Amino acid sequence: MIFNSLQFLIFLPVAIFLYFSIPYKWRWLFLLFSSYYFYMSWKAEYAFLIVFSTTVDYLTANAMAKQTDKRKRRPYMLISLFSNLGLLFSFKYFNFFNDATRAVFDSFDIFYNVPEFNLFLPVGISFYTFQALSYTIDVYRGDVKAEKHFGYFALFISYWPQLVAGPIERPGDLQPQLKRNHDFDYDRVKKGLTRILYGFFKKVVIADRLGIFVQAVYGQSNGMGGWNYPSFEHGGWPVVIATWLFAIQVYCDFSGYCDIAIGSAKIMGHNLTDNFRTPYFSKSIREFWERWHITLTVWVRDYLYIPLGGSRVSFGRMLFNNWFTLTVMGFWHGANLTYVMFGFIHGFYIVVSRVRDKYMPKMVLAKWIPNMPILVNVLLMIWIFNLTCIPDIFFRSNSISDAWHIIGQMFKASTMHEFIYNSAPKGAVPSVIEFWISLVFIAMLLFIDYNLYIRKSATIEDQVAIRPWYTRWSFYIIFLVIVACFAVTTKSAFIYFAF
Amino acid sequence: MKKLILRIGLLLVIVFAICQLILMSMPFSWGNTRLNTKYTTYSENPEQYNTLLIGASTTYRHIDPKQFDAAVNAQYPDLHIKSFNFGIPANRTPQSMYMLENLLKEGNTDHIKYVVIDLSELTKMGADNLHKKEMLYWYNWGNIGDVMKASYESEKGTANKFGVPFLHAFSFGEKSFLVGMGPSVIMQHAGLNIEPLSVGPDKNGFYSLDQEMHDDPEGDLAIRYNDLRTQDTIDFRTQRCQMLYDKFKDAKKNPNKTMEADLLKIIKDCEKQDISVVIMLSQRLGDRYEYLIPLYNRIPEKNRIGFQNPSAYPMFNERENLFDLAHLNSSGAKLFTDIFADQWIDRLIMQGKIAPRPVAPLNSLQQTNSGTGDAL
Numbered sequence: 001m002i003f004n005s006l007q008f009l010i011f012l013p014v015a016i017f018l019y020f021s022i023p024y025k026w027r028w029l030f031l032l033f034s035s036y037y038f039y040m041s042w043k044a045e046y047a048f049l050i051v052f053s054t055t056v057d058y059l060t061a062n063a064m065a066k067q068t069d070k071r072k073r074r075p076y077m078l079i080s081l082f083s084n085l086g087l088l089f090s091f092k093y094f095n096f097f098n099d100a101t102r103a104v105f106d107s108f109d110i111f112y113n114v115p116e117f118n119l120f121l122p123v124g125i126s127f128y129t130f131q132a133l134s135y136t137i138d139v140y141r142g143d144v145k146a147e148k149h150f151g152y153f154a155l156f157i158s159y160w161p162q163l164v165a166g167p168i169e170r171p172g173d174l175q176p177q178l179k180r181n182h183d184f185d186y187d188r189v190k191k192g193l194t195r196i197l198y199g200f201f202k203k204v205v206i207a208d209r210l211g212i213f214v215q216a217v218y219g220q221s222n223g224m225g226g227w228n229y230p231s232f233e234h235g236g237w238p239v240v241i242a243t244w245l246f247a248i249q250v251y252c253d254f255s256g257y258c259d260i261a262i263g264s265a266k267i268m269g270h271n272l273t274d275n276f277r278t279p280y281f282s283k284s285i286r287e288f289w290e291r292w293h294i295t296l297t298v299w300v301r302d303y304l305y306i307p308l309g310g311s312r313v314s315f316g317r318m319l320f321n322n323w324f325t326l327t328v329m330g331f332w333h334g335a336n337l338t339y340v341m342f343g344f345i346h347g348f349y350i351v352v353s354r355v356r357d358k359y360m361p362k363m364v365l366a367k368w369i370p371n372m373p374i375l376v377n378v379l380l381m382i383w384i385f386n387l388t389c390i391p392d393i394f395f396r397s398n399s400i401s402d403a404w405h406i407i408g409q410m411f412k413a414s415t416m417h418e419f420i421y422n423s424a425p426k427g428a429v430p431s432v433i434e435f436w437i438s439l440v441f442i443a444m445l446l447f448i449d450y451n452l453y454i455r456k457s458a459t460i461e462d463q464v465a466i467r468p469w470y471t472r473w474s475f476y477i478i479f480l481v482i483v484a485c486f487a488v489t490t491k492s493a494f495i496y497f498a499f
Numbered sequence: 500m501k502k503l504i505l506r507i508g509l510l511l512v513i514v515f516a517i518c519q520l521i522l523m524s525m526p527f528s529w530g531n532t533r534l535n536t537k538y539t540t541y542s543e544n545p546e547q548y549n550t551l552l553i554g555a556s557t558t559y560r561h562i563d564p565k566q567f568d569a570a571v572n573a574q575y576p577d578l579h580i581k582s583f584n585f586g587i588p589a590n591r592t593p594q595s596m597y598m599l600e601n602l603l604k605e606g607n608t609d610h611i612k613y614v615v616i617d618l619s620e621l622t623k624m625g626a627d628n629l630h631k632k633e634m635l636y637w638y639n640w641g642n643i644g645d646v647m648k649a650s651y652e653s654e655k656g657t658a659n660k661f662g663v664p665f666l667h668a669f670s671f672g673e674k675s676f677l678v679g680m681g682p683s684v685i686m687q688h689a690g691l692n693i694e695p696l697s698v699g700p701d702k703n704g705f706y707s708l709d710q711e712m713h714d715d716p717e718g719d720l721a722i723r724y725n726d727l728r729t730q731d732t733i734d735f736r737t738q739r740c741q742m743l744y745d746k747f748k749d750a751k752k753n754p755n756k757t758m759e760a761d762l763l764k765i766i767k768d769c770e771k772q773d774i775s776v777v778i779m780l781s782q783r784l785g786d787r788y789e790y791l792i793p794l795y796n797r798i799p800e801k802n803r804i805g806f807q808n809p810s811a812y813p814m815f816n817e818r819e820n821l822f823d824l825a826h827l828n829s830s831g832a833k834l835f836t837d838i839f840a841d842q843w844i845d846r847l848i849m850q851g852k853i854a855p856r857p858v859a860p861l862n863s864l865q866q867t868n869s870g871t872g873d874a875l
Contacts, residue, residue: 006669020500184500193507426718429682430691437682473510480514485521485681 001041003260004204004487011038012196015160016267024181028155031178031268035160039123046122049087054157056083057132058150061139065146073140080136084129091122096335124164126332130299132157135171137303144171152178159270161261165254167275167295174270182269191461192267197476198448198460199259200483206445207252208488209438210245212431216423217242218396218406227398232422236414239406243389246396248442251280254293263461278453280388283380285349288388289326300329319354323347330391338394338403345391437486518677521684527601529687530636533697534587534598540698541583546610550582551602552704553595554617557781559586560826561835562615564703570840575853580613584704589633591619592758593646596765597637603772611774615843616765618780618795620653620787632683635674643671649757653790707829708822723823736824737816741809743788748808750793759797766802777846779839780805782815783825801849804842812838 001007015034022030040047060076067073089097095116105112135156138144147153156175162168217239219229234242255276262272273295282288289297301310305325311318323344330343356363365376397403424431452458464475528538541548552558552567564582571580585598595616603611638646647664654660677684686692696714699706712720753759766776780795780803788807795805809816820831827835847853 186502189503429686433682433686433689433691437685476510477513477517480510481517482681484514484518485677485679485684487679489679 001038003257004200004208007041012264016264019268020184028151028178031160032151032155032158035155035158035163038160039158039163042123043120046120049091049122049125050128050158051154053084053087053129053132054154056080057136057157058147058153061136061146061153062148064136064139070140070142077136077140081133084133084136088125088129090117091119091125093335127166127168128157128163130168130296130332134168134299134303138171144175147171147175159265161264161270162272165257165261166293167258167261167273168299169272169295173273177270180269185269187465188269189267191465192263192265194461194464194476195259195263195266195459197263197479197483199256199261199263200487201441201479202252202256202259202445204256204487204489205482206438206441207249207256208490209434209441209486210249210252211488212428212434213419213423213438214242214246214249214396216419216431218246219398221398232418233409234414234419235409235412237416238414238419239410241419243393243396243406243410244385245438247280247385247389247392248445250392250395251276252445259460266461274459278449280385281381281449281453282384283377285346285353285384285387288384289346289350296329296332300325300332304328315354315358319351322350322354326350333395337400338397341394341400341403342391345394346388349387441482441486515675518675521677522674525684525687527597528636529683529692530632531587532692532694534585534590535687536693536695536697537583537585537587537704539693540702540704541585548581548583549610550580550613550615551585551599551611552582552615552617553585553590553598553602554615554779554781555586555590555619556588556826557586557619557783558590558615558617558779559584559588559704559706560708560822561781561832562586562839563701563705563707563832563836565701565705566833566836567840570837571844574844574856578853582613582703584699586617586704590617592616592762593642593649594637595619596761597639597642599765600641603774608772613775613777613847614769615777615779616762618762618778618791619783620790632680635670635680638667638671638674643667645757645761649755649761652757653755705832707832708826709829730818732824733816733818733821737809740782740788744792744808747788747792749796750789751796753793753797754790755794759794762794762798766799775847775850775852776802777843778803780807782806782809782812801846804839804846806835 001011011034018030018034019027036047036050039050057080060080063076064073067076098114098116101114102112135144135147135153139146147156152175155178156169156171159169159174159178216230216232217234219227221227258272258275262274265272275294277291277294279288279291282291305321308321308324309317310321313321324347326347327340327343330339330341330346333339333342365380369376369379393406394400394403397406420435421430421432424434448460452460452463455463464472467475526535526538528535550564550568552562552564562584564584567582568580571578585602590598599614599616602608646667650663650667651660654663673679683692696711697706698704700710708720708724712718712724762778766778769776778795778798780791783791792807795803795807806812806815814820814834815827815831820827820834822828822831844853844856848855
């Protein structure tokens with residue numbers, strides 16, 4: 001089930017009511033049951049993959065726990081590594097590598113007949129396999145103790161709020177919370193609901209609405225492996241604006257999902273890690289990655305970047321580590337060269353910024369615009385936002401050649417009228433109305449995110465909670481009315497569910 | 500938890516009240532752009548009309564008010580018939596009742612003397628239709644109970660008997676909270692909820708399908724016209740319709756008592772206001788005949804006109820008169836309007852509204868009509 005569905009609107013209150021109604025000692029079982037129900041409502045048979053991953057990691061971690069010598073723990077860690085990555089490879093990357101191998105063989109006129117896997121990508125596989133991997137690696141390193149209780153461990157892997165699109169939780173953070181008794185706390189529940197409300201605002205009011213305009217320029221997957229290209233080919237400003245809108249769409253979509261996940265968990269007393277901290281207010285690419293998809297960034301830093309040597313190596317090697325890590329992160333998103341390119345470009349940005357920091361440390365914007373720090377900051381934010389939009393073109397396109405084509409279109413003649421007036425499908429609300437509504441809500445988002453940004457990582461629920469009652473109630477009423485009246489009600493899955 | 504539930508309840512009440520205030524600012528027709536356009540045109544000078552033709556596309560595309568008025572006035576000039584076609588695609592009888600209720604409520608309704616309602620099944624509320632304002636706008640506190648009851652009565656199978664009423668109730672909830680309808684509200688208040696062409700070239704609500712295809716050659720109608728109007732499909736459709744008609748023509752046991760009661764109440768209420776009501780059953784693809792024909796058979800003969808029997812009206816199954824499988828083209832609509840006008844006059848005679856014909860009827864078919872859609 002997706003969060004923006006009727007099923008979830010029924011599931012959430014029922015699950016929460018039952019959670020607080022049953023005795024503490026059975027709550028884990030209830031949460032486990034509800035998590036599997038949540039996941040199986042997509043495709044029941046894919047729950048076996050989670051069961052497989054859970055069982056392998058439970059057994060290997062407990063086998064490692066019995067070994068004091070790290071070398072003796074290694075084979076178990078490798079079993080876990082291969083089974084989790086094998087699962088990910090089989091379901092997500094096999095066809096990609098199979099096609100690449102076929103192309104190589106074809107080029108040498110060698111017969112190659114390994115068939116494709118025609119399987120649906122299991123929802124959230126990249127998230128729960130990474131979460132499971134972090135557990136076994138931490139046990140291997142001795143950072144956390146192996147969980148003896150199979151039920152609690154299974155719950156850690158499958159906990160429904162973050163099962164399909166994160167945040168990717170670390171065992172040390174989430175496992176103890178799942179074991180603790182959390183009584184019903186009015187203030188905490190209120191904060192959780194506030195976060196959920198804000199998440200819905202981002203997802204169903206902004207992200208899904210912007211999708212209309214992005215789709216009109218970039219086209220859309222037809223859900224069967226094909227791609228529906230738009231009937232009208234836009235050029236110039238509409239392409240640039242659609243790319244900006246996509247950057248906002250993907251932010252609202254993914255962070256909206258995370259808000260709903262974090263809010264749902266908070267209601268039950270579990271604090272999940274914030275995955276986004278107003279990323280488009282970043283003043284450098286490195287800062288951007290400290291604010292965007294934080295749990296993945298930290299995961300890759302801890303389990304890939306640092307093992308590669310991190311920054312405690314030669315400068316050239318460090319640049320390679322940065323670039324390689326971000327390229328792998330791009331590939332994590334999907335088995336398509338477009339995602340590799342997305343990571344590659346971000347890696348390139350990081351390399352450039354590192355080189356500049358080392359060799360041209362005085363080349364900063366503030367030097368050219370002295371005594372105007374606000375203007376400098378705003379210009380830097382706009383600059384970084386636009387830089388992040390370039391890899392987003394690859395992220396959103398069907399193929400590398402499509403992405404280059406889109407970039408080429410940006411330099412062609414533009415007609416805004418077609419984009420603003422005719423982007424919506426026939427019979428839907430005219431796109432000009434949707435366009436202006438979108439701009440109003442983006443302005444609201446910007447205002448709220450700016451207020452969170454200047455309060456240094458504040459969360460919306462904390463900021464609302466400290467206001468006087470009339471401000472709080474105005475917030476609730478305004479946002480409830482907006483979410484109800486301006487929700488885009490055609491079913492639209494979260495973009496990151498595909499990863 | 501009690502405190503939380505109370506506060507959430509209070510919040511929902513406030514949001515509900517705000518949404519109701521917004522809804523009160525909207526005309527009854529806001530949920531359907533074609534209807535809204537028709538209502539806007541009609542409202543410019545409502546007093547000139549004394550006849551309302553309400554129904555689905557089988558009214559919209561088949562009855563030309565200009566021709567209808569001329570046909571009736573030629574025989575009964577004193578009636579001064581001036582009609583307006585309020586047919587809209589996929590309109591269902593509960594929507595027609597909602598429209599009539601609102602049209603009679605708006606201002607002075609003394610000028611309305613005659614009403615025709617096209618009979619169709621209760622809106623089939625599939626899950627895919629949830630959220631669509633066209634499916635939601637006509638729910639109100641007055642009709643939701645009957646709609647749920649009627650769908651419970653007419654649906655088959657336990658799942659549908661409970662599922663469909665639930666979907667109606669859920670949709671009513673959606674409408675009450677204006678779910679996803681903010682842009683439509685803005686469109687309405689910005690005066691953009693209008694499709695000028697949909698009132699037709701004579702601005703009387705009739706718009707033949709050929710004319711619409713001519714005006715919008717890139718639209719979906721061209722696909723319907725080219726793909727569906729083959730002789731094989733027409734024959735298949737006619738045979739199926741005939742078979743279903745033969746099966747249910749004498750069915751008296753009404754599967755939907757709520758809808759019957761509502762229709763009879765409308766007839767009675769309108770009679771009290773000296774308004775004549777005629778319920779028309781058009782020829783359909785045969786779908787829901789098991790539901791519609793028994794319902795039709797329970798309406799008094801003086802208040803009904805039936806075209807459901809294909810063999811009684813072969814001209815409506817001829818390729819040159821059809822636009823697609825369910826609709827006539829403009830030449831078919833011309834034929835239909837004349838026949839309908841004659842039959843409608845008969846009903847007025849039966850109702851005692853007018854004296855028997857002073858001149859010979861325009862169309863001989865009118866003499867063979869039995870009121871059940873069957874040729875004698």
